Amino acid sequence: MTTDAVCVHTTVLLDEAVDALLHLAPPNADSADIDRARTGLYVDGTFGRGGHSRALLGQLAPAGRLIALDRDPQAVAAATADAQLADPRFSIQHTAFSQIVPTLAALGVNRIDGLLLDLGVSSPQIDSPERGFSFRFDGPLDMRMDTTRGESAADFLARADERHIAEVIRDYGEERFALQVAKALVARREGGNPVRTTRELSEVVAGAVKTREPGQNPATRTFQALRIFVNAELEELEQGLSAALELLSPGGRLVVISFHSLEDRIVKTFIARESKAVFDRRAPFAPEAAMRLRSIGRVKPGETELRANPRARSAVMRVAERTDVPAAAIGTRR
Secondary structure, eight states: OOOSSOOOOOOTTHHHHHHHHTTOSTTOOOHHHHHHHHTSEEEESOOTTSHHHHHHHHHSOTTOEEEEEESOHHHHHHHHHOGGGOOTTEEEEESOGGGHHHHHHHTTOOOEEEEEEEOSOOHHHHTOGGGOOOTTSOOBSOOOSSTTSSOOHHHHHHHOOHHHHHHHHHHHHOOTTHHHHHHHHHHHHHTTOOOOBHHHHHHHHHHHOOOOOTTOOTTHHHHHHHHHHHTTHHHHHHHHHHHHHHHEEEEEEEEEEESSHHHHHHHHHHHHHHTSOBOOTTSTTSOOBOOOEEEEEEEOOOHHHHHHOGGGGGOEEEEEEEOOSOGGGGGGOO
């Protein structure tokens, strides 16, 4: 987003995500499945400000349960203070979703019926200048989702060499002027004035990036790259997806909403890989190992949502279902 207006947080693909998680939408809108789903145990791995969690609670039966996770202590505090979430079916844990297995094990949980991941940065994070996520406000160059641990973006830029900075900006921001940006940042640092604020970073990038797509701030890709790197977002995603296979019960759903191509590529590749039966060439007479996921589909926001919430324009939701059934039997499993 490049507008200077403060954004109100609007949950993207709200109904679609809940419907997919709880088997409420075709092709599996079977009444028995829906009844079972409403009594299940679900995890919202990216609570944010709770839009998806509230909608899920509104659909769950009294016997259902929802565990939310978030690595941002401000999100956890908001959930704890929200009277609407004072529900015996709901609890929240301060942790990254990559740590879902040990987190749930500590709660006595080793199987779940669905996992929702709404990736990226939330509007409250973007709109808080002290968090340092946005070039729209001047503030400390922090960018950590979990402010209790880790290295800030400013600290990284203060110590990393030119090659490392360029790699981060190129690989995570897909910025073709990554080397020029890195050279400018290191030159400023060596001049005794390292960047420490979002405005300073924006100014350096604007001087190094000579052309940009119409309507896009020159700093957009660099800010994205540093945020993804500082929070190890792609590594977190890969670990979280692997954990889903360990936790999901057969028939359980994985629902992932991503907002840029790097995330979506990881999700797409993971689902495609796990949706294939495995044949061991070293044991030609052994049966195929069962496929572990079945792809349900890909969903994009509709025109009505796009008009109401421009942030949704890049969103992609992918849905898969856990299955230990051999590939040949998938068509008859229900």
